[in-house]
Structures are given as C-alpha cells and as structure tokens.
Amino acid sequence: MLLVARFHTPRHAARVGWAIACLAPPWLAMVLGAAEINLRGVVAVIAITAIVVKPRQFAFPGFSWIDLVPVLIFVSAALSTTLNGKFSPSVIVGLFCQWVLPYVLARLILISDRDAIEIIPWAATVALILAVAMILESVTDINLFSKLLGHAESVQGETGHRFGLKRAEAWLSHPIYAGLFLALLSPWVFAQAYEAFCKRASRLWLLVPAIVGIGLLASLSRGPCIVFGGVIAGLVWHYVPPIRMLSIFAFVILIAVGYTMGPSLLHLAESVERPDGMQKIKVDGETYTYSGTRHRYLLFKVYEKPLAQVGWFGFGTWGSLPKHEAMLEPQLRQLFLSVDNHYLLHYLNTGIVGSVAFSLLPLGILLLFLRTRTVLSGTPEFLSVALISSLMASSVVLATVWMAEAFCFAFLLNAGFLVALLVASRRSDPPIVRTARPLRSQRFSRPRSAP
Numbered sequence: 001m002l003l004v005a006r007f008h009t010p011r012h013a014a015r016v017g018w019a020i021a022c023l024a025p026p027w028l029a030m031v032l033g034a035a036e037i038n039l040r041g042v043v044a045v046i047a048i049t050a051i052v053v054k055p056r057q058f059a060f061p062g063f064s065w066i067d068l069v070p071v072l073i074f075v076s077a078a079l080s081t082t083l084n085g086k087f088s089p090s091v092i093v094g095l096f097c098q099w100v101l102p103y104v105l106a107r108l109i110l111i112s113d114r115d116a117i118e119i120i121p122w123a124a125t126v127a128l129i130l131a132v133a134m135i136l137e138s139v140t141d142i143n144l145f146s147k148l149l150g151h152a153e154s155v156q157g158e159t160g161h162r163f164g165l166k167r168a169e170a171w172l173s174h175p176i177y178a179g180l181f182l183a184l185l186s187p188w189v190f191a192q193a194y195e196a197f198c199k200r201a202s203r204l205w206l207l208v209p210a211i212v213g214i215g216l217l218a219s220l221s222r223g224p225c226i227v228f229g230g231v232i233a234g235l236v237w238h239y240v241p242p243i244r245m246l247s248i249f250a251f252v253i254l255i256a257v258g259y260t261m262g263p264s265l266l267h268l269a270e271s272v273e274r275p276d277g278m279q280k281i282k283v284d285g286e287t288y289t290y291s292g293t294r295h296r297y298l299l300f301k302v303y304e305k306p307l308a309q310v311g312w313f314g315f316g317t318w319g320s321l322p323k324h325e326a327m328l329e330p331q332l333r334q335l336f337l338s339v340d341n342h343y344l345l346h347y348l349n350t351g352i353v354g355s356v357a358f359s360l361l362p363l364g365i366l367l368l369f370l371r372t373r374t375v376l377s378g379t380p381e382f383l384s385v386a387l388i389s390s391l392m393a394s395s396v397v398l399a400t401v402w403m404a405e406a407f408c409f410a411f412l413l414n415a416g417f418l419v420a421l422l423v424a425s426r427r428s429d430p431p432i433v434r435t436a437r438p439l440r441s442q443r444f445s446r447p448r449s450a451p
Contacts, residue, residue: 014109015122017047018413021105022126022185025145025171026406040409041097044105051108064423066364067107069357070412074099076313076354084316102409106416112424113380116417120195120383123188128208130182131215134168138218145171168218177406179216179224184394184410186212186231187386194382223397230393231386238385283332290335296400299344302328302336306348314351342398362395365415372422380421387418 021043028039077095081087110116137143167175189212196205216224237244281290283301290298300307306315306327318324318339325333339345347355369388376384394411403411 011051011109011111011115013050014047014105015119017043017050018105018109019122019126021047021409022123023129023171025149025173026409027173028149037094037097038405040405041101044097044101048101048105048108062423062426064368064419066361066368066419067103069361069364070100070103070415072357072360073354076350076357080313080350080354081316083313084321086316086320098405098408099412102412103416106413107420110417110420110424113376113421115424116383116421117195117379119417120188120191120379121201123185124192124205124208127182127185127189127212130170130178130185131208131212133170134178134182134215134218135211137168137170138165138220141166143169165218165220167220168215172406174404174406175219176221176223176401177404179219179221180227180394180397180401180407181410182212182215182219183224183227183231184390184407184414186216186228187383187390187414190231190235190386191379191383194379198379223401226397227390227393230396231389234385234389234392235382281332281335283329295336295338296340299336299339299341302332303339303344303348307344310347310351312351312353314347314349314354316349318345318348338402340401342401342403345402361415362391365391365418368419368422372425375425376421380425384418384421387414387421390414391418 021040024039024043026038026040030037074095077099078092081091081095110119133145169175169178172178172181186209189208192201192205193209195201196203213228216228233247237247279290281288281298283298284304288294288298288301306318306324309327315321315324319337328336339348343355343358346358350357366388369384373381373384391411391414401407
C-alpha cells in the first residue's frame with residue numbers, strides 16, 4: 001500500500017488496503033491485552049496512514065454531523081466499559097477499531113462521486129470472489145480457506161447442513177456473517193451491473209447479481225437473503241414509481257398474514273432446523289418450546305431481570321463479570337449465552353446512552369439521503385439507492401443477530417461510503433452529477449450523455 005501511495009495517490013493505496021481488508025480472514029489476529037487485533041484492523045490503519053502522511057494530495061470534501069455518530073458510539077462504549085471496571089488501553093483500542101476505523105476508512109477513500117465510480121469494479125470483484133467461494137464450499141462440502149490455513153471452522157459451518165448442503169462461511173468464520181458480508185457488498189455488484197447495462201462495462205457483469213444471489217443461498221441463512229431482497233426492493237421502489245402503491249398494499253397484506261398465521265410461519269421456519277435442537281424449557285416457572293428460531297423471541301423473557309437494571313451506561317461488556325451470569329436462571333445460562341439481537345445486546349452493553357447513539361446512525365443516514373437524493377443522477381444515484389437499501393434492511397436484520405466484527409466492518413463501510421457520496425455530491429464535477437429530475441419522473445434507464 002505504501003508503494004502504491006508513493007507512485008500513485010494515497011487514495012489508490014487506501015483502495016488497495018480496503019480490498020485487502022475485505023479479503024482478510026477475521027480470525028488472523030493477535031491478542032493485545034484484553035483486546036483482539038486482527039489483520040483487517042491493521043490493514044485499515046495502514047490504509048488510513050497512507051492518506052494522512054500525504055495531506056497535500058488529499059482534499060476532504062466536507063463534514064456531516066453524522067461523522068460524529070461513530071465517535072459517539074465509541075465514546076459511549078468506552079465510558080460504559082470504564083464505569084463497569086473493565087477499562088484497559090487495549091480494550092479502548094479494540095472499541096475504536098470496531099466502531100470508528102471502518103467508517104473513517106470509507107470516508108477517506110471516497111471524496112467524490114468519480115471515486116465511487118472507480119471503486120465499483122473493485123468492490124464487485126471482491127463480492128464475486130466471495131460468492132464463488134461460498135457456492136463451491138456449499139456444493140463440495142470443503143472450506144478451502146480453513147483447510148489451507150489450518151483454521152477450525154465454526155460449529156455451524158462444519159456440522160450445520162441444511163437440505164443436504166453445507167452452510168458456507170468462506171473465510172469469515174460463520175455462515176450468517178459470511179452471508180451478511182456478501183449481502184452488504186451486493187449494492188456494488190448491482191451498480192456494476194448498471195454500468196454494464198449502460199454499456200460502460202462488460203456485459204458479463206449482468207450475470208453477477210445472480211451469482212451473488214446463489215452465494216447468499218449457500219449460507220442457508222435467512223438474514224442475508226432479507227438484506228439482498230431489501231436492496232432489490234429499494235431499487236425497484238426508487239426506479240419504478242407505479243409499483244409503490246402496490247408494494248405498500250402488499251406490505252400491509254404481508255403484515256396481516258404474518259399476524260394471523262404467525263404460528264404456522266414459525267413452524268415453517270423451524271422445519272429447516274435439526275429436530276434435536278428443539279426442547280422444552282422453563283423460564284420463571286413457565287414452560288416454553290425452545291428452538292433456534294424461538295431463541296430470539298425468548299431472549300426478552302430470559303433477560304427480563306438484566307434489562308430492568310441496565311441504567312444509562314449498561315453493564316460494560318455483557319457476560320464479562322460473574323454478576324452478569326448470576327442474573328440468569330442456572331439452567332438457561334448456557335442456552336442463552338448468545339444474545340442474537342444486536343439492539344438488545346448493545347443495550348445491555350452500553351445502556352440507554354449507547355443505544356441512542358447507535359440508533360442515530362441508520363436514522364441520520366436515512367435523513368441525509370432523503371435530503372440529498374435529488375442532487376445525484378446516473379451511477380452515483382443508483383449506488384446511493386442500493387447502499388441506503390442495504391443499510392435499512394440490515395438494520396431490520398440486526399434484531400435477529402448480534403453485530404459480529406465482520407458484519408460490523410461491512411455495515412460501517414457502507415455507512416461511510418454512502419455519507420461520503422452524499423456529502424461529495426454537493427461539490428461534484430458537472431460530467432458526473434447533472435441536474436436531477438424530479439423523483440416522480442425518474443425511470444430505470446440509461447443516462448443521457450453529458451452535454
């Protein structure tokens with residue numbers, strides 16, 4: 001990266017670093033005190049350094065108040081950790097790498113919408129590599145990355161077969177997070193397909209969204225498919241206005257069906273799980289049926305006592321102190337060790353302050369997008385719609401998973417890229433961003449040539 005910065009520009013070096021960070025296994029890490037620093041974080045630091053050391057070759061387009069939100073999330077987590085007696089410099093460094101570093105990297109890489117257009121093929125290529133790797137792993141039942149690097153797969157990846165297929169995780173340590181990482185890369189794949197549709201890239205890229213979709217299915221997880229479907233739905237909503245009223249009507253129907261057929265849908269979701277994963281459990285003297293799907297609904301019942309004692313700054317890191325475990329009934333501690341709901345887990349960790357700070361991120365980005373969307377056109381507009389759709393869909397899926405490092409990295413990258421694109425749109429060159437048409441008249445079509 002430093003060589004690229006020497007002979008090209010710092011932004012080119014940062015792009016190389018970003019691509020390496022996306023391809024780096026999160027389990028290539030070293031323990032630093034109480035924190036784990038992985039290769040992805042180290043590469044991101046070097047990429048940012050490549051930009052900072054040559055400030056004269058870098059022009060930051062401007063700030064947004066949203067740039068403060070990752071810092072607020074980090075500060076709230078650091079305060080919570082300190083107030084709960086778990087402070088150490090390495091823990092603070094780990095929190096910074098998790099909540100601030102990916103966002104800053106994205107903001108520094110993309111300073112104009114022309115940069116976005118140049119990044120699209122890079123990101124689409126990374127997504128294609130991951131999708132192909134997951135498809136091959138699912139079909140052949142072999143994770144080449146784990147075999148070659150001598151890394152033990154996750155329990156879900158090694159034994160979690162469904163429909164006779166292996167749940168693929170590639171180099172990302174868990175099938176769900178491999179799928180979510182790929183789903184968050186899908187906006188770039190759709191943008192590259194849009195470039196191919198406009199005859200500015202190889203027509204073969206038109207096939208890649210389908211390959212990515214198959215790769216997501218190889219994770220055999222619902223969450224990644226929801227995010228991928230959310231990106232498609234967002235693009236259709238934006239570019240096909242006549243379908244909006246129909247989609248609202250369909251959404252209302254789905255809510256009604258879900259409400260009336262909830263038990264049947266729950267049994268359908270459980271049908272893909274292993275029978276030995278279902279059992280009867282007692283919570284506060286009441287008997288419940290437990291399964292992987294019901295786990296998420298039972299969390300609020302099981303964690304009722306800790307939730308009532310969270311306070312402003314939470315428990316620091318949930319599960320790090322003996323008193324945390326003591327709040328759960330003994331027979332439930334091992335079963336509910338995993339809190340598969342990011343909002344619930346973040347609330348336990350950082351309390352009211354941290355939860356409000358995190359909620360500001362998707363809400364703030366959505367407000368910025370709604371205010372700025374009419375400034376963009378062509379490929380930058382298409383990419384911004386796909387990115388906001390991925391973030392909103394991911395925000396929904398967060399209610400069913402906790403935000404592991406790989407997922408957090410991809411989520412904050414997309415957030416940083418979108419904010420950078422929207423902020424840069426106010427200062428873009430005329431050939432890239434032209435006068436926008438009213439939203440009601442927009443269509444999914446090839447953009448007119450620049451005057």
